[in-house]
Amino acid sequence: MSSNSYDYVDGNAAAGDLSKIFAVDVTAAEGQCANCGTIKRFAEAHLYMQSPGIVARCPVCEHVLLRLVNVRQRVLLDLRGMTYLSLDAA
């Protein structure tokens, strides 16, 4: 993964897909990267949408934070790249 490649957008762009799963807006939530410990809003992640699903990477170390794939009638969600998400429950 070259740090010079510009084939990503912001975590914002995953908001629609994530709204199918979560009751609150995840893009404004703070999450911690399980690799480098950076704490940022999910909206600030680098989002790659060219693959069959979407892949969000840490904007600092490019570690995979989240993968989301739609397969027929199922959604596969892999969140192992984040130690936690801190959500606004108000």
Add this chain to the structure above:
Amino acid sequence: MWRVGTVVALHDETATARTITFEVPDWPGHFGGQHVDVRVTAPDGYSTVRSYSIASAPSSDGRVELTVERLPSGEVSPYLTQELALGDRLELRGPIGGWFVWRTQQTEPIQLIAGGSGIVPLMSMIRTRASTGSAARFQLLYSVREPGAVFYRDELQALSDKDRSLIVTYVYTRVAPANSPRPPGRIDADLIANTTWPSKLAPTCYVCGPTPFVESVAGFLTASGNGPNKIRTERFGPTGDRK
């Protein structure tokens, strides 16, 4: 949750961009900067989803405006900008996104920086500010290829004429009009230093445009003393029809 929006107005902003006004009866309202997903379904059942920024301020009449730039190789934007007709119905999901938004409670100076059609969510913030009578000081730095590519020019002129707390600066990258104070060129460190709020005022900065544009502008803002936590970005890449 998908809602059905009916096209009630169409307006060409430039030769390649069109504003579409939808009437969505149960629209819940939105903040400036949010976007919607649009689902387009072909007669054979094939459907695809694209995300577009909302251009309008929230209104009580259930109307939502999107401005869509036509991408020559796009799958959806040529349809939305050339074929969509009054009375057509599309499925919309939103409003979406809670981070790249300006809320009327924010009273700090606001710096908006747009690259091309990245103006759309920033225009929603400017219109929201105007319609709510907010006194927050806004500055817009708007980078476009050439004069004919400017969206909302007359409205921006009218808004900034009657309100000195809204300052609009254009940057032309390829062709500048005769009265432009600077030759064509990209936004650089000097321009950021001279035409944006000083970082000591602690402005919140919103940057929207193609990914390379956002990368370089965010770098200039950081270099001129703005904290990374005061810079919010929205990039659009080559993948979809975003914006």
